[in-house]
Amino acid sequence: MKHPEKNVIFGLYDDEEILKSAVIKANEDHLRIMDVYTPFAVHGLDPLLDLKESRIHIGGFVYGLTGTLTAFLGMTWIHTRDWPQIYGGKPYWAILSFVPITFELTVLFASIGMVVTFYIINGQGPGVMNPILHPSITDDKFCIAFETGGLENSEVDKLRNFFNNTGASLVETKTI
Amino acid sequence: MNQFIFETRQKTIFGIMMLIGLISLLITFMGDDQWHTRFWSNVLHNSVFFTGIALMALFMIAAKITAWAGWYTVFKRLWESFSLFLIPGFVLMTIIAIGIWAGWHHLYQWADKAVVASDPVLTGKSSFLNKNWYTFGGMIIMGGWIFFALKLRGLSLDQDTNGDTNFTQAHKMRVWAAPTLPFIGFSSAAMIWLWVMSVDAHWYSTLYAWWTSVSLMVSMIALTIIILITLKIRGYFPLVTIEHLHDLGKYLFAFSIFWTYMWFSQFMLIWYGNIPEETIYFNIRLHHYPVIFYINIVCNFAIPFIVLLRNDTKRKYGTLMFISCLLVFTHWINFFLMLKPGILQTAHPDVYNVPGFNIPGFLEIGTFVGFLGLFFYFVFSRLEKASLVPRRDPYLMESASHHT
Numbered sequence: 247m248k249h250p251e252k253n254v255i256f257g258l259y260d261d262e263e264i265l266k267s268a269v270i271k272a273n274e275d276h277l278r279i280m281d282v283y284t285p286f287a288v289h290g291l292d293p294l295l296d297l298k299e300s301r302i303h304i305g306g307f308v309y310g311l312t313g314t315l316t317a318f319l320g321m322t323w324i325h326t327r328d329w330p331q332i333y334g335g336k337p338y339w340a341i342l343s344f345v346p347i348t349f350e351l352t353v354l355f356a357s358i359g360m361v362v363t364f365y366i367i368n369g370q371g372p373g374v375m376n377p378i379l380h381p382s383i384t385d386d387k388f389c390i391a392f393e394t395g396g397l398e399n400s401e402v403d404k405l406r407n408f409f410n411n412t413g414a415s416l417v418e419t420k421t422i
Numbered sequence: 423m424n425q426f427i428f429e430t431r432q433k434t435i436f437g438i439m440m441l442i443g444l445i446s447l448l449i450t451f452m453g454d455d456q457w458h459t460r461f462w463s464n465v466l467h468n469s470v471f472f473t474g475i476a477l478m479a480l481f482m483i484a485a486k487i488t489a490w491a492g493w494y495t496v497f498k499r500l501w502e503s504f505s506l507f508l509i510p511g512f513v514l515m516t517i518i519a520i521g522i523w524a525g526w527h528h529l530y531q532w533a534d535k536a537v538v539a540s541d542p543v544l545t546g547k548s549s550f551l552n553k554n555w556y557t558f559g560g561m562i563i564m565g566g567w568i569f570f571a572l573k574l575r576g577l578s579l580d581q582d583t584n585g586d587t588n589f590t591q592a593h594k595m596r597v598w599a600a601p602t603l604p605f606i607g608f609s610s611a612a613m614i615w616l617w618v619m620s621v622d623a624h625w626y627s628t629l630y631a632w633w634t635s636v637s638l639m640v641s642m643i644a645l646t647i648i649i650l651i652t653l654k655i656r657g658y659f660p661l662v663t664i665e666h667l668h669d670l671g672k673y674l675f676a677f678s679i680f681w682t683y684m685w686f687s688q689f690m691l692i693w694y695g696n697i698p699e700e701t702i703y704f705n706i707r708l709h710h711y712p713v714i715f716y717i718n719i720v721c722n723f724a725i726p727f728i729v730l731l732r733n734d735t736k737r738k739y740g741t742l743m744f745i746s747c748l749l750v751f752t753h754w755i756n757f758f759l760m761l762k763p764g765i766l767q768t769a770h771p772d773v774y775n776v777p778g779f780n781i782p783g784f785l786e787i788g789t790f791v792g793f794l795g796l797f798f799y800f801v802f803s804r805l806e807k808a809s810l811v812p813r814r815d816p817y818l819m820e821s822a823s824h825h826t
Contacts, residue, residue: 289825299733334694342690
């Protein structure tokens with residue numbers, strides 16, 4: 247997927263606690279944060295950024311249900327209509343012996359479906375290159391980014407001041 | 423509030439519960455057959471259930487310490503109090519063991535010398551299924567459990583007053599918790615075979631001990647949630663947040679699924695193999711106990727699965743409390759279904775319609791209420807003995823800021 251280009255100013259922080267207090271400060275100053283990038287999931291950051299609960303698990307439920315029905319109805323059709331055979335003296339429609347496969351297909355459908363959904367939503371996939379702001383975000387630094395497209399110089403200076411006041415160790419601008 | 427106060431009102435309530443239990447046991451004892459089978463089977467059923475819950479609490483503490491887990495620290499005094507119920511459990515199980523020697527009851531077929539001598543299957547099993555293993559093996563194993571429970575509790579209390587920054591007690595706890603795990607792992611299986619599975623003396627299943635342990639684990643987590651919520655509403659445990667209850671709710675969900683997994687694995691293999699000496703176990707239970715057989719599956723699997731599947735039901739007192747109360751009762755019914763048919767076939771072969779054996783009657787439920795009162799009374803009196811918050815525990819801060 248091709249992203250439109252963006253002008254960005256970002257600051258790097260050394261510690262997640264400094265990052266969190268900076269996010270609180272930004273909320274107080276009514277600055278519109280574009281995104282926050284961290285090397286690992288920071289607890290307590292979601293409510294500060296006002297992020298909504300992911301809806302991917304609803305997808306997971308639907309995929310799982312699809313798997314359940316596929317396996318159960320498929321085996322029912324095979325064992326009662328298409329090719330009825332007696333195994334171990336059990337009836338054709340031996341529900342109990344369907345349970346393990348039904349369970350397996352439920353898990354398989356749910357997991358693969360959720361992974362594929364996740365990749366499509368995020369524009370990920372084989373061969374897709376995603377721009378990153380700074381390599382150390384994937385290592386040990388925590389980043390807050392603001393979009394600067396369409397902002398006046400005084401407003402960008404305000405953002406620069408914000409980074410300096412909240413203890414950012416590096417402030418840079420970049421076009422991604 | 424760091425110090426728990428066991429109020430007189432609560433003592434009265436638990437006292438009344440115990441009184442109901444005593445009266446139920448007395449009435450059961452009066453109108454019974456010559457071996458008082460109903461009375462003894464009720465005593466065995468509840469003793470095993472609550473002793474097992476205490477054991478699972480000890481196992482959970484040991485597992486958490488060994489895994490360096492910290493989140494449970496704010497309510498670990500509750501699990502410590504649970505684990506100390508092994509001491510009354512020791513007394514109860516020893517009384518039943520003495521009953522075998524004295525001939526007070528006829529719960530176990532293998533305890534009858536004449537039957538064993540004429541039965542090649544039971545003769546083959548007699549090196550394990552005998553009075554000595556039941557009594558002395560049981561006493562040694564339960565003694566070991568109590569030893570580890572007291573050791574971990576003692577170190578934890580010592581930390582409250584003498585805790586230092588070298589974390590002496592925390593290190594010692596790790597040393598003692600590690601051997602606790604394999605010891606409980608192996609010995610619990612042996613005790614479950616002796617106490618529970620051997621009521622069907624001819625039948626056996628390799629999965630049985632895990633299945634039973636998981637049943638006890640679910641009951642233990644459910645009782646933890648019930649007591650935590652009740653005490654939280656009264657203002658205790660301010661550090662226990664909805665995050666801790668959410669994790670306990672996840673345990674409840676996960677172990678319920680695991681219980682079903684075990685149940686189904688056992689059932690399906692026996693159904694598929696279709697060997698008469700194995701199918702007899704489920705044959706009796708399906709045809710003479712259909713109501714509780716299906717209650718068992720629906721209430722222990724379907725209801726917790728549907729209710730606890732969503733995120734927000736694990737974060738509300740109401741749903742958690744409802745599902746916990748239900749699960750304690752239905753896992754108690756699971757034990758009913760494990761024990762009663764086997765005991766009835768031992769005492770009265772080929773007889774099925776006997777009050778108190780088909781479905782839990784008022785006297786069975788009364789006995790359950792009595793034992794529950796005893797359990798609560800014991801746990802609350804242990805809670806009162808120590809500060810509710812383990813003050814110098816190195817994991818306390820981690821636990822207080824726990825976030826799921």
